[in-house]
Amino acid sequence: MSPGTRGSGRGGSARAREAREAREARAGRAHGLLPLVATPILGLLVVPLLALALASSPADIAEAVRDPLFVPALLLSARTTLLSLTLVVITGTPLAWWLARTPGRRARLVEVLVDLPIVVPPAVVGIALLQTFGRRGLFGGWLEALGLQIPFTTTAVVMAQLVVSAPFYIQAAAAAFRRVEPDLLIVARTLGQSPAGAFFRVAVPLALPGLIVGAALSWARALGEFGATLLFAGNLSGETQTMPLAIYMALESDVRVAVALALVLAGVSLLLLLVLRAAPAMWARLDAAALAPTGAERAGTGPTGESR
Amino acid sequence: MSWHALVSLRLGSLDLDVEIEGGEAPVALIGPNGSGKTTLLRTIAGAHRPDAGSVRLGDFVVFDAEAGIDLAPEERHVGYVPQGYGLFPHLSVLDNVAFGLTGRAGRAAGAARGERRDAAMRLLERMGCAHLAARRPAGLSGGEQQRVALARALTVDPRILLLDEPLAALDARARRSIRSHLAEHLAERRGPALVVSHDLRDVQALGADVCAIEEGRIVQRGTATELAAAPATEFVAAFFEG
Numbered sequence: 001m002s003p004g005t006r007g008s009g010r011g012g013s014a015r016a017r018e019a020r021e022a023r024e025a026r027a028g029r030a031h032g033l034l035p036l037v038a039t040p041i042l043g044l045l046v047v048p049l050l051a052l053a054l055a056s057s058p059a060d061i062a063e064a065v066r067d068p069l070f071v072p073a074l075l076l077s078a079r080t081t082l083l084s085l086t087l088v089v090i091t092g093t094p095l096a097w098w099l100a101r102t103p104g105r106r107a108r109l110v111e112v113l114v115d116l117p118i119v120v121p122p123a124v125v126g127i128a129l130l131q132t133f134g135r136r137g138l139f140g141g142w143l144e145a146l147g148l149q150i151p152f153t154t155t156a157v158v159m160a161q162l163v164v165s166a167p168f169y170i171q172a173a174a175a176a177f178r179r180v181e182p183d184l185l186i187v188a189r190t191l192g193q194s195p196a197g198a199f200f201r202v203a204v205p206l207a208l209p210g211l212i213v214g215a216a217l218s219w220a221r222a223l224g225e226f227g228a229t230l231l232f233a234g235n236l237s238g239e240t241q242t243m244p245l246a247i248y249m250a251l252e253s254d255v256r257v258a259v260a261l262a263l264v265l266a267g268v269s270l271l272l273l274l275v276l277r278a279a280p281a282m283w284a285r286l287d288a289a290a291l292a293p294t295g296a297e298r299a300g301t302g303p304t305g306e307s308r
Numbered sequence: 309m310s311w312h313a314l315v316s317l318r319l320g321s322l323d324l325d326v327e328i329e330g331g332e333a334p335v336a337l338i339g340p341n342g343s344g345k346t347t348l349l350r351t352i353a354g355a356h357r358p359d360a361g362s363v364r365l366g367d368f369v370v371f372d373a374e375a376g377i378d379l380a381p382e383e384r385h386v387g388y389v390p391q392g393y394g395l396f397p398h399l400s401v402l403d404n405v406a407f408g409l410t411g412r413a414g415r416a417a418g419a420a421r422g423e424r425r426d427a428a429m430r431l432l433e434r435m436g437c438a439h440l441a442a443r444r445p446a447g448l449s450g451g452e453q454q455r456v457a458l459a460r461a462l463t464v465d466p467r468i469l470l471l472d473e474p475l476a477a478l479d480a481r482a483r484r485s486i487r488s489h490l491a492e493h494l495a496e497r498r499g500p501a502l503v504v505s506h507d508l509r510d511v512q513a514l515g516a517d518v519c520a521i522e523e524g525r526i527v528q529r530g531t532a533t534e535l536a537a538a539p540a541t542e543f544v545a546a547f548f549e550g
Contacts, residue, residue, distance in 0.1 A: 183390035186355045189381035190388040191408035191464060201407075205398045287398075 049266060056259045064250075064260030072238040073246035073261070080154060080242060081222045084161035088169045088218050093211070096173030097199065100180075111174075118167045125163055126231025129156070133232075156233035157240050161222035169218035176210025177203060209283050213276055220272050223265070311468050311500045314361040315351050322347060324524040334469075334494050334501040336511040336532075339521035340543055345504045346391070348521070349470045352502070353388045354381035365467035365500070387461030387469040391504075392477060393453045395445035401456050402428055402441040408463030428463070435459040435493075450478040451486040458493070469494070469501040475510050487513045508532075508547060520544045 064070055095114070099107055117125060132138045133150040143150060150156050180203050188198035204211070226244040233240040235249065243265050250258035312329040324344040328335070337345050350356050352363055354370065357378060363371040365386070370379040381388075388394075395404050405428035432438045435455045445453055454474055461469060474490060475483050491513045494501050505511055511518055511532055518535050520528045520543065528540040532548075539545035 181394070183392070183394045184396060186350060186353060186381065187388055187390060187394040188396075188407070189355070190353050190384065190386050191460070192382045192410070194380075194382060202396060206396075 052259060052262055052266060056256070056263050060256045061260045061263065064257045064264075067250070067254070067257045069237065069241075069246045069250055069257065070261065073241050073243050074264070076154070076157070076238065076241065077223060077243040080157045080161060081219055084158045084165060084222050085215060085219045087158070087162055088166045088222075089211075089215055092166055092170045093173055096170045097177050097203070099170070099174040100177035101182075114167050114170050116167075117163050122160075122164055122225065122227030123231060126160065126228035129160060129163065129228065129232040133159075151232055152234040152236065152240060154233075154239055157229055157242060160228040160232050161225050164225050164228055165218040165222040168221050169214040172214025172217060173207065173211050176207035176214070179210070180206045209280060213279060216272055216276050216279075220269055223268065309366045309467070309500060311365045313348075313352055313363045315348060315358045315363070316360040317347070317351060317356060317358045319347055319356060322524055324348065324351070326521060326524070326526050328502075328519055328526060328529075330500055330502065330517065332498045332500060334503050334514050334516040336514060336516035336518045337502060337504045337521060338506070338511070338518060338544075338547055343521045344524045345521060346472055349388065349390075349472055349502065349504065352468070353386050353470055354379060354384050368467060385464050385467045387458075387464060387466030389454075389457045389461050389469070389471045389474060391472045393445075393457035393474075395448075395453055395457055395460075397445055399445075400441065401437070401443050401445065401448070402432065404445065404456060405431055405460045405463060408460055428459075431459045431462060432456070449482065451482045451489075454478075454486060454490070458490075467500065469497075469499065469503075471501060471503045473504050473506060476506060491515070520547070 095110075099111055099114070120128075130137060130151055133143065133156075134140055135144065135149075135151070150159070184202055184206070185198045188202045189195070193201060224244060225242070226248070229240065229242060230245060230248075235241050235245050237246075241249065243261060247258050247261045247265070250261055310329065310331045312327075314327045315324060317324045322342070322344055324347055326344070326348060328337075328348070337348065339345050347356065351358055358371065358373060360373045361371070362369065362373065362375075362377075365384070368385075369375070369377055370384045370386075371377060395401075396407065399407065402425060406424050409424040409427055429438060429441060432441055435458060437452060437455045437459070440448060440452055440456065445456070448456065454477075458469075458471075458474075475487055478486055487510055494503075494514060503510075503514060503516060505514075516532070518528075518530065518532050519526060520535065520541070522541060522543060528535055528544055535544055536548040539548060
């Protein structure tokens with residue numbers, strides 16, 4: 001850490017220099033304290049995951065895969081999270097669009113409501129869902145009259161995932177839509193597009209990187225969902241026992257299976273994180289690559305030669 | 309072909325109440341920031357719905373509060389070029405121009421994708437930027453972006469061109485040549501245009517009638533010479549002092 005590494009203040013006024021020196025002094029003090037504060041928390045974030053990896057061997061993992069808990073839980077997690085993600089995207093995208101495009105207090109109030117599941121503990125969400133759709137819940141009578149049972153079914157798993165994961169997508173999508181310049185949409189309309197045409201041909205392509213990041217975050221949250229699922233959907237193998245619940249079950253019988261299951265889940269999450277981190281750069285490269293060859297081809301087919 | 313707009317609109321803190329008209333010559337709209345110039349352009353384009361008034365382009369009424377007429381932007385045939393030109397960053401120059409031909413007009417004409425592209429290419433040629441067809445807007449100079457945006461706006465056979473500060477984003481040297489190109493083009497086209505400007509030289513080059521707007525009201529209108537000779541407000545006076 002060398003003071004003045006930024007070195008941009010050549011020939012600045014005395015006051016600017018003083019301000020810079022004060023800033024650097026403050027930064028210096030912070031740098032002194034920083035490792036002291038940051039190292040333990042970083043360690044706490046990373047070491048347990050390393051311990052998890054070290055606790056298992058390839059043989060353990062192979063055995064865990066053969067465990068009767070493993071395949072049903074993996075398949076159920078894959079099926080339910082893909083379904084909840086699809087539902088989140090289908091219902092959350094129009095809501096995010098509305099939030100991004102609507103000024104005023106009503107939209108801000110809806111925004112707060114959307115954020116609720118992020119701050120409400122998952123166990124509370126589970127109980128609340130039970131109180132709504134359970135036999136003695138708010139809609140219990142109607143559901144029973146229709147012959148429908150939701151709690152302790154796969155539907156309940158999907159609903160719990162939907163509630164806890166939707167805010168992550170909706171927030172990210174609304175932020176992405178807010179970055180789309182309103183003038184571009186007006187231009188699209190004057191060029192003959194309907195509101196839906198302007199949305200799909202201009203707003204969605206421009207917001208797409210943000211939509212993908214939001215969908216990935218939302219998927220990660222649904223994949224890890226435990227508390228609300230346990231309370232609202234229970235823990236039935238093949239029906240409501242997702243990967244996190246299977247880890248919990250395995251812990252009671254065989255720690256090695258629990259560790260191996262946890263590793264698989266951690267691996268998927270890590271992969272997701274890497275994709276999220278690399279996505280913006282990958283996007284830019286794909287975009288450039290997509291344009292270059294077709295661009296050349298277009299220039300070739302068009303009557304460009306006449307113009308010059 | 310003449311046009312006429314009587315617009316009364318409250319939008320946030322802006323209280324817009326103006327009557328403005330023009331013929332085949334361009335009309336320059338001048339005024340301080342926040343006076344309602346951009347809002348007026350967007351309202352004529354159909355992005356904002358006035359509380360009262362009417363908008364007529366030629367003998368085509370696109371808005372009339374009393375008669376309950378309010379055509380959607382896609383039905384108005386206006387060529388809107390916003391500040392910064394509003395090119396779609398995710399599309400190539402050719403696709404930007406072809407975009408206007410894939411909308412209602414293109415579909416009505418039953419043009420196939422290839423034909424639309426050929427038509428877009430011809431327009432780009434006419435604007436002298438066919439060589440840019442495969443490029444992305446982000447890689448173009450300000451002047452090139454302006455020409456492409458103008459070519460794109462022309463794809464809808466606009467009854468009026470609405471240009472919001474078409475020369476603001478350019479450096480001084482580019483500005484001179486592009487100003488004369490724009491003036492030539494508008495003169496050649498002989499169609500109505502409403503051009504927002506902050507620069508006296510733009511107004512003079514376009515040979516436009518001037519309409520000065522302040523705090524949502526028209527404060528003066530006339531030829532540039534008339535306004536320069538007897539400015540009605542401090543802003544107008546300062547504008548013509550250059």
